[in-house]
Amino acid sequence: MVKKASFLPGNIGLAPMAGITDYTFRRICFARGAHFAFTEMISAKSILMNLSVNETYLPREDEKYKVGVQLFGSDPYELSEAASIVQERGLWIDLNAGCPVNKVVKKGAGSGLLRDLHKLKIIVREMRKVAKRFTVKTRIGWDKYEFEKIYDILVSEGVDAIFIHGRTAKQMYSGEAVWDIYNPGLVPLYISGDVYSHDDFKRATEKYGMDGAIVARGAIGNPWIFSGAKPSLNERIKTVFEHIDGLYSEYGTHGVVEFRKFIAGYTKDLPYAREFRNVAMKITDTDELKRAFIEYFRRVENVLEGIYAQNERG
Ligand SMILES: Cc1cc2nc3c(=O)[nH]c(=O)nc-3n(C[C@H](O)[C@H](O)[C@H](O)COP(=O)(O)O)c2cc1C
Incomplete structure (x- = not known):
C-alpha cells in the first residue's frame, strides 16, 4: 500500500x-x-x-x-x-x-x-x-x-x-x-x-x-x-495589542474577558509576572488593559536592561 x-x-x-x-x-x-x-x-x-x-x-x-x-x-x-x-x-x-x-x-x-x-x-x-x-x-x-x-x-x-x-x-x-x-x-x-x-x-x-x-x-x-523565533519585547507587545484588538472586533467589550485566557502565556518567564497578572485579570476595559501592558513591559525592559548592564560590567 x-x-x-x-x-x-x-x-x-x-x-x-x-x-x-x-x-x-x-x-x-x-x-x-x-x-x-x-x-x-x-x-x-x-x-x-x-x-x-x-x-x-x-x-x-x-x-x-x-x-x-x-x-x-x-x-x-x-x-x-x-x-x-x-x-x-x-x-x-x-x-x-x-x-x-x-x-x-x-x-x-x-x-x-x-x-x-x-x-x-x-x-x-x-x-x-x-x-x-x-x-x-x-x-x-x-x-x-x-x-x-x-x-x-x-x-x-x-x-x-x-x-x-x-x-x-x-x-x-x-x-x-x-x-x-x-x-x-x-x-x-x-x-x-x-x-x-x-x-x-x-x-x-x-x-x-x-x-x-x-x-x-x-x-x-x-x-x-x-517558527521557533525568539520574540523581542517589542514583538511581544505588538502581538498582545493585535490580539486584544482582534478580540475587541470579534466580541466587543467582552473581548477583554476572552483575552484573560492568554495573559499568563504572554507574560510567562518575565519578571513580576505574577504581580502583573493579578492586576491585569481584573481589568474590564480594552484601553486600560493596553495601558497596563505598556507600563508592565516598560518595567520589564528596565529590569532586563539592568541585568544586561550588570552582566556587561561583571
Ligand atoms: C482548553 C483546551 C481545549 C481543547 N479543546 C479541544 C477540542 O475542541 N478538540 C480537540 O480535539 N482537542 C481539544 N483539546 C486537546 C488539544 O487539541 C490537544 O490534543 C491536547 O491539549 C494535547 O496537546 P498539548 O499538550 O499541545 O496541549 C483541548 C485542549 C485544551 C487544553
Missing part, C-alpha cells in the same frame, strides 16, 4: 482548543508560522439545527484553505450530514474522537467513541463517504494503549490523516504524552501532546518519524512556537 500524500499545507499546526482557537488566535498563529489550524470542536447537532453561534467558530474566507472544521457527535448520520453541510467552509473535516470531558463522553462523543470501536468504524465510514478531505483526531485508547487497533480501523476506512494525542482518554491531561507511537506509515500521522517548544516539535517529528505536529497549550501566549 502506497502512503497517502498529505493535503495539509505544512507540518506544524495549531491544535483545536474549545474556547481558545477562534479566528483571532488562529490569525495570530498563522502570521507567526502556523501552517494550518483547526476550529474548536463544533457539535454536529448544532450544525443540523443551524445555530447562529457556529458562525463564530467556522473558518472565515481569508483562512478557509488552511483551517479544518472539527465536528463532534456520536450519531453517524448526524455527523456525516453535518460534514456535508460545512465542508466547503474549510480545507477539511476532522472528527473529534479524543475529547475526554465528561459532558461530551457521557453522550458517547469525543473519546467516548473509543469505548466502542465498531461504532467508531461506522461513523468514520459514513463521514468518509461525504467528506472530500477527512481526518480523525484521537487518543491512544480509552483506558489502555490500543492505538494499533484504532489506526487499522481509521486506515481501512480511508482517512486522509490522523492526529494522535499520546494519552489515553482516562488519563485526561495527566502524565506525559507518548510520542513513540505505532506508525506503519500508511497515512500521514501528526503528533499532539506536550509540544512546548520548537525543539520539542523537531524532536517529536524527527526522532519518532511523525509527519508533523499540532500544538495546543504550548501556543497559548507563545505563537512563536511555530
